[in-house]
Structures are given as structure tokens and as C-alpha cells.
Amino acid sequence: MVSRIKQPALYEEVAERLRQRIFRHELAPGAWIDEQALAEEFGISRTPLREALKVLAAEGLVTLKPRRGCYVTELSEQDLDEIFDLMALLEGRCASEAVRRMGAGALAQLERLHDELERAAAAGDIDRFFEANQGFHLTLQQIAGNRWLLQVIQDLRKVMKLNRHHSLFLEGRLEQSLEEHRAIMEAIRDRDAARAEEAMRAHLRSGRQALARQAERAA
Numbered sequence: 001m002v003s004r005i006k007q008p009a010l011y012e013e014v015a016e017r018l019r020q021r022i023f024r025h026e027l028a029p030g031a032w033i034d035e036q037a038l039a040e041e042f043g044i045s046r047t048p049l050r051e052a053l054k055v056l057a058a059e060g061l062v063t064l065k066p067r068r069g070c071y072v073t074e075l076s077e078q079d080l081d082e083i084f085d086l087m088a089l090l091e092g093r094c095a096s097e098a099v100r101r102m103g104a105g106a107l108a109q110l111e112r113l114h115d116e117l118e119r120a121a122a123a124g125d126i127d128r129f130f131e132a133n134q135g136f137h138l139t140l141q142q143i144a145g146n147r148w149l150l151q152v153i154q155d156l157r158k159v160m161k162l163n164r165h166h167s168l169f170l171e172g173r174l175e176q177s178l179e180e181h182r183a184i185m186e187a188i189r190d191r192d193a194a195r196a197e198e199a200m201r202a203h204l205r206s207g208r209q210a211l212a213r214q215a216e217r218a219a
Helices: 010-023 035-042 046-058 077-101 104-123 126-144 148-159 173-189 194-216
Strands: 064-067 071-072
Touching: 010 035, 010 046, 035 046, 046 064, 077 104, 077 148, 077 173, 077 194, 104 126, 104 173, 126 148, 126 173, 173 194
Parallel strands: none
Antiparallel strands: 064 071
């Protein structure tokens, strides 16, 4: 007897809706989540809503405070320092592993994504550059072939989306990011795993420094 495919649980759908609102900053960092209002808006009881909030709390996107309710997580500068330090280590390791596993097809895929970065930078199109950048990093992680490493990185990237600032809007950062990507690609083409790892770590550290400058200017 073939078992039926289960539909996604209601709380999972609610969690995804809230997750996207948080990523779009419609629910801003630090904002209190009005459970009653959301339950009424979604036409559900508070039970699946609370289950959804537990999922988001496990991902670090919201914080459950006893007797005070639920709030969208707000990242401190120390949080960002710690997250970017971890990301530099993890993505650097991915770059190293990817170089060791990379075949001609995977390299061609990265070359296409890097070409898209070059075109977006030449056009000054930050949104297009951001999307290509996301695709480049994800593809490199997939080439590395370590699913546990990929999972941890993706979880951290969800939390990074809570940040209010976007470093690519800082003057000169887009061009700097492109130069960093060129260094990563050069190391990959040379099949130099150690240099690719260090170039990726430097890229992440540079991104953190740019975010700090952006936050200072916005303060």
C-alpha cells in the first residue's frame, strides 16, 4: 500500500509567511509580534501560530521572552562580529573543499555566475549584483558537497538577513566586492585550495567592515 503524500503542516506555512515578512523587514528587528492580530489576519487559532514562532525562534529570527511575548531578533554589533567570523571560517572551508572536488562543468558554472557579477557591477546594478553574489556563494557551497556545512551556512545567512544595513550601498563597496570575487576566482582557476580559502575569508571579513562603516554613517 502506497502511503499518501502529506500536505505541509499549517504551522510550517505560517512560519514561512512570517519568515518572508521578517526578511522584507515588514516585521522590523526589535518589533513586538502581535499574536492575536496575526491569528485573526491568517484566520487561524493561536496554537499553530505559536508553533510557527517556536520554529523561527530555533532559527534565531525571533526571540521568545517570558511574560513579555515574542520579538523579532535585533542583531547587535557583537552579534554581527561573531556571525561574520563564523561565516568566514565556514565559507572559506567551502571554497577549499570546492576546489578539490571541482570538475570542468562546475568551474564553467562558476565562471558564468562571475561573468554576471562583472556585468552587474559594470551597470552599477546593486540588486542584480546581490542576486548573482548569492548565487555564486550558494553554488560554491553546493560544489563543496558537504551538506552539514551547507546547512549551517544557510541557517546563519537567514539570521544575517535581519541586519538593517546593506553594505553594497556603501560608496565603493560594490567595486571592492568585485575585486574580492576576482581573487577568489583566480585561486579557483589555479586549483589553489589554500588561496581560495583565504580569499573567501578575506571577502567575508571585508563585508563585515563595510557593514560597520554603513552602520556608523546611518547612526
